[in-house]
Amino acid sequence: MNKERSAEEQYIKRRKRKAIMQSFVYYLCHIFPVKRNKIVMWTFEGSGGYACSPRYIAEEILKRNKLKETNYQIYWLVQDLNREFPPDIKMIKDSLLMRAYHLSTAKFWIANTRTFYGTIKRKETIYFQTWHGSVSLKPIGKCRGSKFSKIAYLISKYDSDLIDYALSGSRWCTEMWPEGLVYDGKIKQTGSPRCDILFNGVPKMHIKLRKEYGIPYDAKICLYAPTFRGGSQATARSINAGSISLDFCELIKALEIKFGGTWYVFLRLHPQLTTYLENFPFFQDNERLIDVSQRPDMSEIMAATDAIITDYSTVIFEGFLTGQPGFIFASDLEEYILDRGTLMFDLDEIPFPSALKTEDLIKNILSFDEQQYKYNSKKFKEKVGIIEDGYASKRVVDLIIKNT
Structure with a gap:
């Protein structure tokens, strides 16, 4: 135990020294003026693409720019310059020098994860934290209790002290953010911009994704999106083979028996875990199992699907806003709680049928009660105070304009 504590303390010291050295580059960049119409965005520490709430805020800004209502310049920090972005957004290689220069000269930062x-x-810069999660089973921040490492707390607190506005899409998130994000600043209940498409873009996404993946327009899609394991700064994020060892043939058969039609399954790993894909022979020679993990935006996927299966991810609490059935498959529940901390809800508190074994997941699908699900979903939305309505991006851009 003492060795572990000593190793952690040494790791923290190294991180602090590195942070101090990197901060000098920012101070050097302060010789350049802040540009009032400059906005810098990033997703998943630069490893993400044109996705999540920053994407939908950017789309609203570009729309207003086109109408000559605004004149903002958007810069996006990315690790991979080959990612696809609209031509009016300038991609910036996420190196220390480029990051320090562009963040130091921007009036606004908009992100869905922590800064470095x-x-x-x-002091002139305003930082909007949209966060990449919302209502969820998965505990974050201080909600993890003793599972929240010292270095994770240190980095979370450092970033949260920089935030000017944290966005929330529910009363539950507003009440949880102080502990979950280790944040004591302003929280704006604007709704989650990434959820707008779930109200405004479902018919369009149904057609778009089926066309892109060569799926019949009348086919139905089930999204399977297991979350990552670990992720406490000092530990590696991972996913175990068991968590995606579903018998997809049996899953598809059950979906077709219960809901009718021809079904496909979209597999979507967490954006920061797509490099693990090659280690998993999960396709089982099934042409109706399609990997969409490299697709940057989860909201587009959720707007196109007809059912969702996950373990502890926030996606099911957003995807169900379209009315599609949701199912929990938590095959490693005890192990996950030992690693991550106590879940934010008991499984019987949420509207989604839960299973720890594949055969129970199949039973839950076959016995699914649509009317009961609608009732339970309505009561749960009221309980946690979800305010999503498709206009979050507009509210956020109005707030940006107000602070310009």
Whole structure:
């Protein structure tokens, strides 16, 4: 135990030294002026693409720019310059020098994850934290209790002290953010911009994704999206083979028996875990199992699907806003709780049928009661105070304009 504590303390010291050295680059960049119409965005520490809430905020800004209502310039920090972005968004290689220069000269930062430890924000800059999760089974931040490591707390607190506005899509998130995000600043209940498409874009996405993946337009799609394991700064994020060892043939058969039609399954790993894909022979020679993990935006996928299966991810609490059935498959529940901490809800508190074994998941699908599900979903939305309505992006851009 003492060895583990000593190793953690040494790791923290190294991170602090690195942060101090990196901060000097930011201070050097303070010789450049802040541009009032400059906005810098990023997703998943630069490893993400044009996705999540920053994407939908950007789309609203570009729409207003086109109408000459605004004149913002959007820059996006990315690790991979080959990612696809609209031509009016300037991609910036996420190196220390480029990051420090562009963040130091931007009036606004908009992100769905933390900044890098050691980042320095100027007093003129306003930082919007959209976060990449919402209502969820998965505990985050101080909600993890003793599972929340010292280095994770240190980095979370450092970033949260920089935030000017944290966005929320529910009363539950507003009440949870102080502990979950280790944040004591302003929280705006604007709704989650990434959820707008779930109200405004379902018919379009149904057609678009089926066309892109060569699926018949009348086919139905089940999204399977297991979350990552670990992720406490000092530990590696991972996913175990058991968590995607479903018998997809049996799953598809059950979906077709219960709901009718021809079904396909979209597999979507967490954006920061797509490099693990090659280690999993999960396709089982099934042409109706399609990997969509490299697709940057989860909201587009959820807007196109007809059912969702996950373990502890927030996606099911957003995807169900379209009315599609949701199912929990938590085959490693005890192990996950030992690693991550106590879940934010008991499984019987949520509207989604839950299973720890594949055969129970199949039974839950076959016995699914649509009317009961609608009733339970309505009561749950009321309980947690979900305010999503498809207009979150507009509210956020109005707030940006107000602070310009």
